[in-house]
Amino acid sequence: MATATATRTFSKAVARSTASATSSLRLAARSPRSNAAAKQFFQQSSRRHYSSESTPPKSSNTTAIYGSVAAVAALAGGYYYFSTQNTAGQDKKTGSVSVGSAGQSAGIFKPTAADYQKVYNAIAKQLWERDDYDDGSYGPVLLRLAWHASGTYDAATGTGGSNGATMRFAPESEHGANAGLKNARDFLEPIKAQFPWISYSDLWTLAGVCAVQEMSGPIIPWRPGRQDRDVAFCTPDGRLPDASKSQDHIRAIFGRMGFNDQEMVALCGAHALGRCHADRSGFDGPWTFSPTVFTNDYYRLLMEEKWGWRSWKGPKQYEDAATKSLMMLPTDVALIKDPTFKKWVEKYAKDGSLFFKDFSNVLCKLFELGVPFQSKAEDRIQFKPTIDES
Numbered sequence: 001m002a003t004a005t006a007t008r009t010f011s012k013a014v015a016r017s018t019a020s021a022t023s024s025l026r027l028a029a030r031s032p033r034s035n036a037a038a039k040q041f042f043q044q045s046s047r048r049h050y051s052s053e054s055t056p057p058k059s060s061n062t063t064a065i066y067g068s069v070a071a072v073a074a075l076a077g078g079y080y081y082f083s084t085q086n087t088a089g090q091d092k093k094t095g096s097v098s099v100g101s102a103g104q105s106a107g108i109f110k111p112t113a114a115d116y117q118k119v120y121n122a123i124a125k126q127l128w129e130r131d132d133y134d135d136g137s138y139g140p141v142l143l144r145l146a147w148h149a150s151g152t153y154d155a156a157t158g159t160g161g162s163n164g165a166t167m168r169f170a171p172e173s174e175h176g177a178n179a180g181l182k183n184a185r186d187f188l189e190p191i192k193a194q195f196p197w198i199s200y201s202d203l204w205t206l207a208g209v210c211a212v213q214e215m216s217g218p219i220i221p222w223r224p225g226r227q228d229r230d231v232a233f234c235t236p237d238g239r240l241p242d243a244s245k246s247q248d249h250i251r252a253i254f255g256r257m258g259f260n261d262q263e264m265v266a267l268c269g270a271h272a273l274g275r276c277h278a279d280r281s282g283f284d285g286p287w288t289f290s291p292t293v294f295t296n297d298y299y300r301l302l303m304e305e306k307w308g309w310r311s312w313k314g315p316k317q318y319e320d321a322a323t324k325s326l327m328m329l330p331t332d333v334a335l336i337k338d339p340t341f342k343k344w345v346e347k348y349a350k351d352g353s354l355f356f357k358d359f360s361n362v363l364c365k366l367f368e369l370g371v372p373f374q375s376k377a378e379d380r381i382q383f384k385p386t387i388d389e390s
């Protein structure tokens with residue numbers, strides 16, 4: 001429903017932005033209504049495109065997907081044992097347990113894809129209701145939490161990654177790169193309380209998927225199977241990228257996780273969303289004029305605007321010459337300094353559907369790094385965005 005959807009955007013972002021200057025910036029600085037139009041375009045084009053690719057369309061055989069995932073979730077150890085210590089809903093006389101979203105009893109609760117969709121819907125509801133944060137949405141910081149939980153992966157040793165959610169513990173929670181992510185972790189606590197059977201590791205990545213989809217991004221296939229780990233599995237500091245560095249650093253960090261150049265560029269397109277906070281990273285400002293709507297504007301702005309050093313007391317960062325209200329990190333500009341990276345920036349600037357498709361694939365890959373799934377790739381769930389229902 002186009003009209004209703006048009007009114008449903010995380011709207012503070014545009015109000016905060018400075019809509020003046022060059023024609024391309026005017027294009028980027030969409031009103032909430034035109035954001036919604038762009039969103040609709042992207043949803044339609046990218047999802048249609050995506051659906052014709054490796055994973056089946058969400059509407060045609062959802063039941064089959066759900067059914068197979070239900071089986072897989074159980075096999076994958078995605079079930080949750082309710083011990084007698086876990087007394088939520090426990091019947092004192094019989095010792096049987098009745099907890100979880102499906103209200104199952106006696107021992108083992110086996111979540112189905114429908115149960116994970118309930119978790120998705122609960123996160124989405126909170127995203128829409130709690131719009132008094134930052135640019136009007138917790139979406140960007142939720143995505144950043146999921147990425148930082150996953151981006152510690154080291155392919156050589158098989159350590160790190162989203163399996164474990166070790167950022168719950170110091171020292172990992174106190175790593176400089178994770179500053180501000182407590183906002184996201186705290187946001188998800190009531191959801192965890194509502195669905196105690198889901199692991200934090202699954203919850204955080206599912207929240208990343210929900211954030212992208214609810215901010216009008218592509219469908220990101222997802223599957224359960226992550227197990228939480230204890231403090232001993234915290235990763236050493238320094239595994240996440242340093243924004244003050246150049247292309248060699250980007251290749252070293254993302255190469256360690258197993259990504260190629262194209263995938264690195266696609267991942268960085270997430271910077272269409274959110275902003276830098278001086279009290280977190282030291283950097284300051286948003287990358288785009290619509291930081292709560294997923295678009296390919298990051299690439300368009302990189303290509304179309306003139307970027308010069310900002311003159312200020314903070315860390316070295318770029319600003320757009322025209323409005324001086326947008327920013328780029330040194331690692332962002334490295335994507336147009338490096339000829340191979342730049343080829344992909346150009347492609348994604350021109351073709352939003354290609355970006356959506358590639359981003360979906362690469363984010364799915366990022367969230368699965370190092371997870372010992374017993375399930376198959378084709379058993380991934382495609383969550384239905386609540387934004388489609390409005």
Ligand code: HEM
Nearest residue numbers: 140141144147241242243267270274275276277280281331
């Ligand atoms: C070279 C790689 C990258 C570097 C150096 C980098 C660096 C940063 C920095 C410095 C911030 C600002 C944090 C703050 O002050 O709150 C940020 C924010 C963000 N990053 Fe990245 N990032 C990289 C890649 C990625 C990737 C791969 C993703 C996701 C797939 C991502 C998603 C985000 C999001 C959504 C935000 C906004 C968070 C918010 O608004 O609270 N970044 N990034």
